[in-house]
Amino acid sequence: MSIPYPFSALVGQDEMKRAILIAAVEPAIGGLLVLGDRGTGKSTAVRGLAALLPKMRAVQGCRYHCDPESASVCEDCERLKAGGRIKTDQLPVPVVDLPLGASEDRVLGALDLERALSQGIKVFEPGLLARAHRGFLYIDEVNLLEDHLVDLLIDVAASGENVIERDGLSLRHPARFVLIGSGNPEEGELRPQLQDRFGLSVEVSTPREIAARVEVVRRRDAYERDPAGFASQWSRADAQVRRQILQARDRVGCLDVGEPVLQRAAELCVAVGSDGLRGELTLMRAARAMAALEASTEVTLDHLRAVAVMALRHRLRRNPLDDTASGERIERAVAELWN
Template sequence: MSLTAAAPSTKRRPVFPFTAIVGQEEMKLALLLNTIDPYIGGVMIMGDRGTGKSTTIRALADVLPEIDVVANDPFNSHPEDGDLMSDEVRQQAQQGISLPVAQKKVPMVDLPLGATEDRVCGTIDIEKALSEGVKAFEPGLLAKANRGILYVDEVNLLDDHLVDVLLDSAASGWNTVEREGISIRHPARFVLVGSGNPEEGELRPQLLDRFGMHAEIRTVKEPKLRVEIVEQRAEFDRNPEDFVSKNQQEQEELQQKIVKAQNLLPSVNLDYDLRVKISQVCSELDVDGLRGDIVTNRAAKAIAALEGRQEVTVDDIRRVITLCLRHRLRKDPLESIDSGYKVEKVFSRVFGLEMVEDTANTNGVRTGVR
């Protein structure tokens, strides 16, 4: 009796649905706002082990709508937007060459802790470049992540030099590789998401400041919610296809909501008086630079767009300002007050609102104002 090997399955592995994730609202909101406006600058997620950080980020990438790319281009170049094209594709477009278009899922790239600079940035084949006179470039992880999400788990354990490279690319939108006088650059616009456990070490303040938002997550304390989370996970592990199918409608609705928000974002208005008050909060908190002001403005507009509105409200600002500022405050080792609580307190005073004292939400973090 002869045995024939079964053909390998090309079916995509099911991903836990974003809409089925219970709790951790702060993290989910920060991630959604960055997909609506990538210029917010990414998210740093700090929290306990086993709180669903990686699951949530992979689930987000899965729910995002497909994007148009130039077929067979290693940099996911946009077929029409010159800012999102590689130099080679842009030259072809300028020459009037027809670009083949394909659709693909938003790329989600995991950056392993032991990655080398060549693996991250890409490498130039010097021998080929010199002998054949062509720029032989092997793309790295930054090329794959262009127009997608770059996820760095345990970012606080990553080599400082690599973190610098990532943040420079995220800020400029380009990755440049130089070897022996040969220089190659390609677009590298991605939402940078870092996660880590504060017990394993803190990020340097100047690096932390480069992340647009900072979500703090805690292990859910309420027994009923814990049971619900465990049951959801067990149901998914038993039959992933059925579980995904059951949540399909909610996933599609969220995807449509994201697309509408991205289209609405340019027409969202943030009143001048509210902008002045945001800057006043940043000033009173002694936040260095203007990044805090810019990110809070962008995040407030993104949350209004997410909810289908063209005017930013005070409540929109309340819901995002702690995420945008808590990691930008100067640390005082003798101070026991939580930085998030400090932001809420100053926000309440500047905006003339009343603080809600010591109520805890499902993340184990104080809630804000009313």
């Protein structure tokens, strides 16, 4: 098994790393969209974070690796419970890649044809959505994803369940994951219906500073020469990030977002013309997760300001009379409203 590049060893890209940590603390935010240049560490950051997270407790023998403490159970768990005492395993947090050319059967799951033909029984073969349950579903070049797959993802992301009604099969299974998509906007637009499903959106670019570029190359070369040795050098820093995430997960449920902060969030969404109410909900959840990561006892305007751009930049309507980038428009609105 290959050793992933350490999350803590990534150079720069602070907004992307902060957004990934927020999504790891509060999955209800709805995932992360990362847009920008190729080769800027997007997939490396996702795999690095998943590798440093502690293993998750799952029902042994369940094809969907359900949480044994979960109130809702799948058909596998029901069958195992009926058979006696449930056993558990410790499994790594899954990071599943969804290829652009994947078929519906591979994504949703399908009838196991081999067993159907050889044994005459109908058995469901889980797809990528089942593998991603309780982990991360990563889509590179998400803006090039075929429309029929986009529609599937929208449905599952909204419900947290994958419903199969095909090939004589009728079943449903849990499919709750942190959806992370990346792409280059110059290669195509992302459908608005899917774009709105991402809680946060960040933009990454190739570093322009010579020192940063040299450091990226130096660290990558050291990793490729000796992955285990390089990972051990960053193990203490990764362990600190792991503790930060676990402690933030414990705190986030105890933090209340006060009326003044909610008022400011609504004012900002109105000022920038954010469609719907997902903007306010995402601002609230992201600010609360940010406060938890910083071990704060309350959610403040500073936390709201820190997440404003990433929570709203992909929700703005295009203004043909204003060619200012969406991030700059949000920062301008923040300065006008809150100063």
